[in-house]
Amino acid sequence: MSVAGVDKKKSWMIDTAPLRLVTFRRMWIGNGASFFGFQFTSVAVPVQMFAVTHSPFWVGLLGVAGLVPLLIFGLWGGAVADVVDRRRLLLSSSALTWVVTLGLLAQAIAGVRSPHLLLVLTAVQSIGFAISSPARQSIIPRIVPADLVPSANTLNYTTTTAGGVLGPLAAGLIMGVWSTGTGVSVAYAVDALLFTVTFWATWRLPPIPPTEPDESGEKPTAGLRGIAAGLRFLVTQPVLLLSFGIDLIAMVFAMPRALFPAVAEDRFGGGSAVGWLFSAIAIGSVLGGLTSGWIGRVRRQGIALVAAVVGWGVAIALSGLAHQLWLMIVLLAVAGAADLVSAVYRQTIMQTFAPDRLRGRLQGVFTVVVAGGPRLGDLRAGATAEWTGVGPSWVGGGILAAALAVVLAVAFPALTRYRPVPEPVAEAER
Structure with missing residues (x-):
């Protein structure tokens, strides 16, 4: 069923037209179930690690164990996605992730108390995600018309943002009902069960083979030469470079996440305040998504991206000045809504601007940027706070991000001039 010719209603509510496409609807359900289930594991692993080691340092090592494979295999997975059938790649990489989840469940049931095993399983799980993510995202333009x-x-x-809010809450309830050992086992089991929905959705996808080589006749490869070809294309495309760069500006200079515990303790007396701070941005993203019917109607996507990043920086700066918890939550939610808009346009520009033969490799770069930016932001916020204090680090970072976004847009206008060119890119059965 094609919906490319259906007129979109001018509504502020989220546009659900892509769900009329059977293939996309299955994939959307599978992705949602997978991400919601993964939140149970993302809570259970650090809880189990702390129960085993009683050391925040070991818990922190889980982040390193997950990030390093993501940076390496994100690029390689993107190159592979341009060479093989993306459906098969998604099936195999998802199978790896599922096996790791079953391994986490098995070691929890068996009562294995090995921090090293948890680090290894976390790293392997990150490899599976790094390979599957470029394939999953580069499939979208093959099953959905360009205008959708x-x-x-x-x-x-x-x-996924809603899953990021509801998943940890549900996992927390599980941890509260059962003891730590039983709770983490139940959490892993829920993740493994929900992941089967992803397998079903991926299995029902049509074949998505690589496209034909370009005019030069050069065939893509999954090795270093293939990755280098993708990077060479990226550096010659100002629109893509600027979209990646403005995302790094937003995350590196204006991500206040590392400051939440200190602010919650100093300004609001600790307690549940820290939970609200960590949830506020995601809550705003969900609300922004639910009222996003206008997003698909915007033609000046580059200007919209810049405006969203500026809005993110300003909202973050203002939230850092708030001394009432409700006001800080509201302003962080506004920032989260702006981040949702920014994320959608960054992803859309990358998917529709890049040719399909390079889309997987560029999606791999995108995965690395999206994963690395917030972590660099945590480092920036924490290090700056050591020198200037929490308030200046938080507020100054937001102001700097907004200012740099404007400077970048003015100095390099290719992004603000960008408009998508409609083309018939939906090749798979709908």
């Missing part, structure tokens, strides 16, 4: 790609990305981002 922004709406499809909005649906995906809203669903």
Whole structure:
């Protein structure tokens, strides 16, 4: 069923037109179930690690164990996605992730108390995600008409963000009902069960083979030469470079996450305040997604991206000045809504601007940027706070991000001039 010719209603509510496409609808359900289930594991692993080691340092090592494979295999997975059938790659990489989840469940049931095993399983799970993510995202323009790609990305981002809010809450309830050992086992089991929905959705995808070589006749490879070809294309495309760069500006200079515990303790007396701070941005993203019917109607996507990043920086700066918890939560939620808009346009520009033969490799770079930016932001916020204090680090970072976004847009206008060119890119059965 094709919906490319359906007129979109001028509504502020989220555009659900892509869900009329059977293939996308299955994939959307599978992705949502997978991400929601993964939140149980993302809570259970650090809880189990702390129960085994009683050391925050070991818990922190889980982040390193997950990040390093993501940086390496994200690029390689993107190159592979341009060479093989993306459906098969997604099936195999998802199988690896599922096996690791079953391994986490098995070691929890068996009562194995090995921090090293948890680090290894976390690293392997990150490898599976790093390979599957470029394939999953580069499939979207092959199963959705070009004019519906922004709406499809909005649906995906809203669903995953909602899972990021509800999943940890549900995992916390499990940890509260059962003892630590039983709780983590139940959490792993829930993740493994929900992941079967992803397998079903991926299995029902049509074949998505690589496209034909370009005019030069050069065939893509999954090795270093293939990765280098993708990077060479990236550095010659100002629009893509600027979209990646403005995302790094937003995350590196204006991500206040590392400051939440200190602010919650100093300004609001600790307690549940820290939970609200960590949830506020995600809550705003969900609300932004639910009222995003206008996103797919915007033609000046580059200007919209810049405006969203500026809005993110300003909202973050203002939230850092707030001394009432409700006001800080509201302003962080506004920032989260702006981040949702920014994320949708970054993803959409990358998917529709890049040729399909390079889309996997560029999606791999995108995965690295999205994963690395917030972590660099945590480092920046924490290090700056040591020198200037928490308030200046938080507020100054937001102001600097907004200012740099404007400077970048003015100095390099290719992004603000960008408009998508509609083309018939939906090749798979709908």
